[in-house]
Structure formats: structure tokens, C-alpha cells
Amino acid sequence: MAEQAVISVHNLVKSFGPVEAVRGIDLDVQQGEIFGFLGPNGAGKSTTINILCTLLRATSGAASVAGIDVDHDPAAVRSRIGLVFQDPSLDHQLTARENLEFHAFIYDVPASVRKQRIAEVLEMVDLTDRADSVVMTYSGGMRRRLEIARGMLHTPDVLFLDEPTIGLDPQTRRHIWGYLAELPKKAGVTIFMTTHYMDEAEYCGRIAIIDHGQIQAVGTPDELKKMVGGDVVSITTSDNLAALPEIEAIAGAKPIADNGTLRVEVPDGAAFVPRLVRETSVEVTSVAFRRPSLDDVFLKLTGRAIREEEGSSTDMMRMMGRAWMGRGRR
């Protein structure tokens, strides 16, 4: 019962004209997992999630959610999934409770449990005391929480979240994650989410790294980090150029020069540091080592860093739209 695939994708392809956004994806997500779909903008994350949510049709391949083929019976799939979109989709002129009532109606939450369910999901995201305020008065983080609550209202089998924390400040993001991480335990729901924030991927049980429409690796965060090898050591010296061959000899791997720092992977960072200091002829001015992060994994798999801070032009437009919306709608 526990090892039952809730989402199953086989050789999924989606082309927009000549552009292949998704190029043959296979994956299985088990019930109760928090599954992260990680990749840079334009990697094919949103396209895949939209196919699974029946918002887009695949060009070829098969996908099923909660045992239902997404192409065969989209309406049945929709009744079993909850969705939190990248862009907000609340009615700002209604209260939180009214937004939830609307949702309960169109998702056929039976009248007998409607009130109770609404109270439960509001409680789940700590919005009970603000339930009757108009959403316009909510902060960005509160709106997101309300959207998560709404996605959970009709007891879905799978909750899909497309970049659930995009545009939120780090503190709010952590807060939102506090709620999300609890959901599988509390409600038995499976979470499938996309993100391009590496630190958020750490909350996931398993991660698929996607780039250029293909899955590069799947595994738990720890499994993926093991792909990098040992620890990542960052070294600065009085003369990096002279130090480079010496460090290479000690570490047995070629350091990468990055912005005045030499970075090298070693199996055991703690043992490496004393050797480094003892055996190099130039002065080591600073040294730090850390366990590899998912950033390092991504770098290793794709040969480039995921660009977190650099917003795309659509992100910009989205931000402007939000700013304008705040003013335009009393």
C-alpha cells in the first residue's frame, strides 16, 4: 500500500511547434512523498506540471495521476488534485472564507462537511483569525498560505505546487515550508512541486533535476549530493596561481578557480585541511569546507550554476503586474 505510485510518467514529450520543451521524461512518485522538480527557468518544469494537471496535452508519452490517465479523463484527474500556481489566483475582493467556499462548491465538497473542512484548512495554515478579512489586506505570504489551504480543501491525492514560494522573502519562504513539510504526515497527501531555489529542494524527500527538458538525476538530496563526491573545500591563498598545482597534488583533483577562490572536491574535508596548511609553500589566507549542496550537484550535472537571483523578463512582468494590481484594485 505504501509503495504505490501516485504519479507515473512514461516517456513524456511536449513540443511547442519546433521547440521540444519536454524531451522524454520518466518518473514515478510514491504516495506521501514530497517530490521536488528542480531546474532553471525554461528547463521544462512548468510544462511537465501543467501536463500532469491536465492544463496542457502531451505531444506523446503517457502520464497518470492517482491511477488515472491525464489524457483520457482530465476531469477525474482534476477532482483528485490540488493546485497552487506560480501566479496568485485568489479573488482579492472576497474574504479567505469566501474564496474557500467558492472552491468547495466547484470541487463538490459535500455540504455536510463544507464548513468543517474550511475551518480545518484555515487552521492548518494558521489563518483562522483572519478568515473573514478580505484577501486584499493579506501579505504575500498569507495569500500563499491561503492558496495552499485552498488546494487542500477537497482532500486531494496529490497537491501540485508550481514555484510556490517565488517572489517571497526568505523568512516567509521558510514559514511556508513549515506548513508544506507537515502536509504528507497530517493529511496523507503527496506533494509534487517545482522550484528553482536550491535550498528549498532540501525539504523534499526526493528530487528530480531537470534541464533542457530531460531528467538529469533523481534521488534523495543526500543521494544526489553523494554524486559530487566528498566535501567542497574553498581556499584563498596569497598566490593562487602558485598554489594551484600544489593543491592539485595534495587533493588529487584539479581545483576550480572561482572569483579569487580555489575550489576543490576532496573525500574528507576535515583530514584535508591540516595537510593543506602543512604542505603548501604559499600562505593560505583562508580555508573553508562544507558538505556539498544541491547547487554543487546541479553544477556538476549541467556544467552551470542555477541562476536564482536573475529574474527572467516574465518574472519582471509578473512583478509589475502584481504591483499594478495592488493599486488598480482598491
Place this chain on the structure above:
Amino acid sequence: MSTPNGVMVGTPADERGRRRGTLWPTLRAIYIIWYRDVLRYWRDRTRLLTSLVQPLLFLIVFGTGLSSALSGAGGGFAGPAAAAAGLTYTQFIFPGIIGMSVLFSAIFGAMSIVWDREFGFLKEVLVAPIDRSAVAIGKSLGGATQAMVQGLILLILAPLIGVKLTLGSVVALVPLVFVLAFALSSMGVAIASRMRSMQGFQVVMNFLMMPMFFLSGALFPLSGLPAWMTVLTRLDPAAYGMDPLRRVVLGGAGLPSSALDRIGLTVFDTVLPIVVEAAILLAFGVVMLAIAVRNFRIRD
């Protein structure tokens, strides 16, 4: 199923899916989409009040101004029978201004779909496990309800204009105003179903709403016009809504039917009965709604 502790209570999804046919969920969705529009309308009191300003300007400033000009020019804008009955220009346009209010509110109301699209809320509706026809129908009825209230609310001005209302005329007005509101609201939904941004709104305003208003007979009788304009006015669906309003309001106020026929809408020199006019509007509304439903059902 797997709900480990007692926190979550709900009907299992598989039971939910097959409990009823498709008609009931669609009706329920129509209801809640309609209800949301009405709730938002009700909550937005300023809109309710500001929307009274334009009709008031037309009635008081435009009506009074033109009344004076016409009486200076010898009067008789609506023929001797109307003049004999003491019909002023302001009284003449009063039902037309009610119609105008319905026209603008219905199309504006329906076009709120484009707002919903732009601000994301439409997505919540479009991904729901409901038949998309509910979106079109719910929105059309929502817009129609708002427009009906906006139109009927103007009846409180009747004493000010010197138009006598009877219980009979008010009762007859409700369905007539609704049919007009429904037809125009459905047209608005059909247009909005293809619009992706508010940018096209100005175009709709200038190329559709204003011509529809001017050709509807709200401001002048549709008889004795040049041939080209006669044709255009008869092609304007709103004309089939204005005429019944005028007949009912002014008829109830005591204007003889000979005078009503003179200022009324004729097609091929035949005075159309109110029922036929309402049927034309209803048919137009249903066609528009069908187009809207089809547009909403298209999936990428």
C-alpha cells in the same frame, strides 16, 4: 484510505466522483460563479453609486438642454400625438437611459472575465473539475443580474422626471430588463472569452458599445431616419430592448398607443409586438452564450 490521524475529514474522492451526474455539478458551479459576481457587486458600493452618475447627467443635463432646444425649435420631436400627450424629451429618453444603464453594466459586468483572467482568478475556475459551460453561463447570469439592478434602480428617478409608474408597468419591466441584460451580458462573455488582456477593451467600447447605444433608439425615435441608418438601427440588438422598455414605461404613464406606435420600432413598416422583440433578444442572447460556451471549452 490513508488518513493517519483524525485531522482530515472528507468524502473519499472516488465516492465523490460518481455520486451524481454532470448536470447537478454544472448547476452548482453556475450558481457559485453567479453568486461570486453578485457578492462582489454588492460589496462594491461605490461602483453602485458612481454608476448612477452617468444616467443622471443624461437625464438632467442632456435631457433638459435638448428639451429646451427642441421647444425653441417648435417642439414635436416625437410627433403631434406625443406632443399632445405632453411628452417631454427627458421623459422620452428616460426608458432609453434605463436601457443604456443596462447595456453598459451588462457588457462591463461580463467583461470582468478579462480581469479575472489577467489577475489569475479565472485559472482557479478553469482547472476545476467542472464543465466549462458553467463559466460562460454563470458569468452571463452574473453580469445580467448586475445590469438588471443597475437598470431598475433608475426607476426611483421616475417621479423626478414626471413619469408615472404603475405596479403593472414595473412588474412588466422586470422580465424585459432581464432579457435585455441577459442578451448583452452573453454578448460580453462571448467577446471576453476570446480576449487575453484588457487592452482590447477600448476597442469594444468604441466600436461596439457606443454604436450600439446610439443606434438603439435610446435618445431619438427610430422612425423617419435615412435608409442606411434605418438598416443599422434594426441590426442593433439593443434596439429590440429599448422599444419594449419605452412602451411599457410611457404606456403605463398614460401615453396613448397611437403615439407609442409612432415613436416605436418598426421592421418593414410593421410594429413589432413586445413579445416578438423579447424573443429576438432572447434568441440573440442564446446564440452569444453558445459561442461563449464553445470558446471556453477549447483546451490547449
